[in-house]
Amino acid sequence: MRAIHCSGLVKRYADVVAVAGLELTVTAGECFGLLGPNGAGKTTTIEILEGLTTPDAGEVEILGMRWTGGARGRALRERLGIQLQDTQLADKLTVEETVRLFRSFYQAAHTVEEVLGLVELEEKRSSWVGKLSGGQKQRLAVACALVSRPDLLFLDEPTTGLDPQSRRQLWDVIGRFRAAGGTVLLTTHYMEEAERLCDRVAIMDHGRIIALGTPRVLIASLGAEHVVEFALANGAATAPSAEELAALPGVHAVRPGPDRTALTVAEVHRAVPALLALVERRGAELSLLATHHATLEDVFVALTGRQLRDA
Amino acid sequence: MRDHPLVQLTLARMREFYREPEAIFWVFGFPIVLAFALGIAFRNRGPGELRVAVLEGPGDSAVAAALARAPGLTPAVLDSSAARLQLRTGRVALLVEPGDPVVYRYDSARTESRLARLEADAAVQLARGRTDPARVTDERVTEPGSRYIDFLIPGLLGMNLMGSGLWGVGFSVVQARTKKLLKRFMATPMRRSHYLLSFILSRLVFLFVEVAALVGFGWWMFHVGVRGSLGAVASITVLGALSFAGLGMLVASRARTIEAVSGLMNLVMLPMWILSGTFFSYARFPDTMQPFVRALPLTALNDALRAVMIDGSRLAELGAPLAIVAGWGLASFVVALRIFRWR
Numbered sequence: 001m002r003a004i005h006c007s008g009l010v011k012r013y014a015d016v017v018a019v020a021g022l023e024l025t026v027t028a029g030e031c032f033g034l035l036g037p038n039g040a041g042k043t044t045t046i047e048i049l050e051g052l053t054t055p056d057a058g059e060v061e062i063l064g065m066r067w068t069g070g071a072r073g074r075a076l077r078e079r080l081g082i083q084l085q086d087t088q089l090a091d092k093l094t095v096e097e098t099v100r101l102f103r104s105f106y107q108a109a110h111t112v113e114e115v116l117g118l119v120e121l122e123e124k125r126s127s128w129v130g131k132l133s134g135g136q137k138q139r140l141a142v143a144c145a146l147v148s149r150p151d152l153l154f155l156d157e158p159t160t161g162l163d164p165q166s167r168r169q170l171w172d173v174i175g176r177f178r179a180a181g182g183t184v185l186l187t188t189h190y191m192e193e194a195e196r197l198c199d200r201v202a203i204m205d206h207g208r209i210i211a212l213g214t215p216r217v218l219i220a221s222l223g224a225e226h227v228v229e230f231a232l233a234n235g236a237a238t239a240p241s242a243e244e245l246a247a248l249p250g251v252h253a254v255r256p257g258p259d260r261t262a263l264t265v266a267e268v269h270r271a272v273p274a275l276l277a278l279v280e281r282r283g284a285e286l287s288l289l290a291t292h293h294a295t296l297e298d299v300f301v302a303l304t305g306r307q308l309r310d311a
Numbered sequence: 312m313r314d315h316p317l318v319q320l321t322l323a324r325m326r327e328f329y330r331e332p333e334a335i336f337w338v339f340g341f342p343i344v345l346a347f348a349l350g351i352a353f354r355n356r357g358p359g360e361l362r363v364a365v366l367e368g369p370g371d372s373a374v375a376a377a378l379a380r381a382p383g384l385t386p387a388v389l390d391s392s393a394a395r396l397q398l399r400t401g402r403v404a405l406l407v408e409p410g411d412p413v414v415y416r417y418d419s420a421r422t423e424s425r426l427a428r429l430e431a432d433a434a435v436q437l438a439r440g441r442t443d444p445a446r447v448t449d450e451r452v453t454e455p456g457s458r459y460i461d462f463l464i465p466g467l468l469g470m471n472l473m474g475s476g477l478w479g480v481g482f483s484v485v486q487a488r489t490k491k492l493l494k495r496f497m498a499t500p501m502r503r504s505h506y507l508l509s510f511i512l513s514r515l516v517f518l519f520v521e522v523a524a525l526v527g528f529g530w531w532m533f534h535v536g537v538r539g540s541l542g543a544v545a546s547i548t549v550l551g552a553l554s555f556a557g558l559g560m561l562v563a564s565r566a567r568t569i570e571a572v573s574g575l576m577n578l579v580m581l582p583m584w585i586l587s588g589t590f591f592s593y594a595r596f597p598d599t600m601q602p603f604v605r606a607l608p609l610t611a612l613n614d615a616l617r618a619v620m621i622d623g624s625r626l627a628e629l630g631a632p633l634a635i636v637a638g639w640g641l642a643s644f645v646v647a648l649r650i651f652r653w654r
Contacts, residue, residue: 080498082499087494089495090492097322103319105500
């Protein structure tokens with residue numbers, strides 16, 4: 001069953017095209033990630049799907065329904081849980097009062113106790129929202145989305161700006177929601193988050209989807225599983241050319257960058273000694289050598305030639 | 312019942328308000344401070360407080376004694392420079408120079424000074440043996456209802472209804488909009504009408520505290536009574552509060568920033584602070600302006616409140632001003648609903 005389906009989605013703002021003909025299907029029970037740099041059109045897309053922004057063109061179907069006003073629109077909203085990117089909940093209400101307020105908007109809802117338990121905020125229940133940490137505020141925002149017992153949960157950059165521990169706590173919350181059979185659509189610019197949480201991801205850039213698939217398939221599309229990065233101490237004069245690097249055993253692709261060069265390699269144990277030998281022959285000296293498993297970040301860089309964070 | 316969205320939204324409004332000490336002061340404290348200060352400054356002074364200087368010199372003590380016998384005057388014998396200084400700065404209303412002729416030195420543009428001159432002259436003439444042909448007695452009118460404070464309290468009540476209606480609604484709406492809270496509510500099945508009604512309901516709850524505080528203070532401190540029925544005062548204040556809540560909604564319907572809405576609020580309120588007869592009668596404005604002044608909601612509200620509190624009018628006699636108040640509220644609310652920016 002399709003939880004979300006949209007096609008031909010277009011949204012323009014003044015002279016910017018935020019979403020440029022987007023097509024997307026999310027199946028029920030799936031956790032789907034929209035991935036991309038700031039300004040890629042993730043938020044506009046998710047807000048169109050949430051029925052908060054009207055697209056200039058295209059069709060949207062959420063849980064088999066189209067967005068309409070009035071009672072039918074409200075009936076659809078009963079089944080959704082939504083967390084927006086930059087909502088600031090009222091500072092002078094307590095956690096419990098805030099949840100109770102959101103709860104009152106829904107026919108069938110979790111009790112306050114249940115939902116505070118889901119996000120592990122029980123001990124903060126009578127604290128003012130203004131006194132919460134960033135991670136706690138974010139969990140409260142998710143609590144307000146979960147209070148409706150949604151079938152479909154929208155999360156727009158739920159962990160942006162959070163410390164690693166808070167991030168992991170939120171991942172647990174999302175994990176529990178999924179384990180209970182919920183469908184999730186989330187946006188993020190953290191690749192690790194997408195790889196960890198999502199069954200499938202769509203990588204967005206300039207309002208389009210440039211890659212779609214499971215994280216494993218997308219990473220495999222690089223043709224090699226590892227990335228070797230290096231930089232030289234004495235600059236360009238002695239640097240090996242891209243052709244020379246590409247010819248090294250096990251190297252699939254070469255991506256020169258401003259401060260370092262990245263090689264996509266299948267077998268680290270063959271590529272690295274060969275690289276070291278080449279560098280030594282040139283009389284150059286390494287100032288950096290690092291290897292990591294290929295990530296979605298590398299997929300993005302391979303597709304756009306830009307780093308995700310500064311794209 | 313408690314979990315009805317309207318109840319929860321209204322509770323949230325009220326909590327956000329009473330947990331903000333500044334808001335409490337501006338809505339409840341400030342009008343009382345203002346009433347107190349103005350009530351004291353403009354309290355009905357007996358004529359006994361007119362200070363009069365007598366120039367030092369031959370015959371000064373006789374003149375001073377004559378003036379002291381007059382009930383309205385407090386004479387002081389001063390040397391020339393002190394007397395002139397006090398006259399110039401208004402500390403004394405009149406300078407009497409004993410001699411022949413007796414010279415009265417004063418600024419004839421000052422009502423007080425002219426009054427002092429009349430009183431002083433009567434006292435001086437009496438001391439020199441004048442006899443009055445007619446017998447007279449004085450009856451002072453100082454009963455509640457005719458003093459400045461009696462005029463002021465209903466005006467402050469009206470002004471406060473305007474201020475708290477506009478600020479209370481307008482500010483909160485725009486704050487919810489800038490914090491994207493409005494958009495977040497739009498992502499729930501919440502009914503828009505519930506959201507708007509919650510402002511009205513919370514206004515009505517605070518209204519009772521607000522009105523009771525100001526009217527109670529006026530009665531306790533200055534014995535400002537309500538000559539008409541309390542029910543009529545309550546009805547008029549409720550209507551006024553609703554009307555200004557509507558106006559607040561209109562002012563806040565499009566604004567995206569607190570700065571923008573603050574500017575709009577002042578634009579709406581400033582003319583009414585000045586023109587609507589809160590602190591002084593709007594009859595002082597030229598005739599050509601009167602139709603405009605009378606069409607303002609605060610003018611109509613103040614008129615209605617004064618009619619009930621001072622003159623004891625009944626609601627039925629106040630159709631015209633109440634229609635103006637209601638009309639403004641209704642029109643603002645309808646327009647606000649149409650143009651409201653929900654995100």
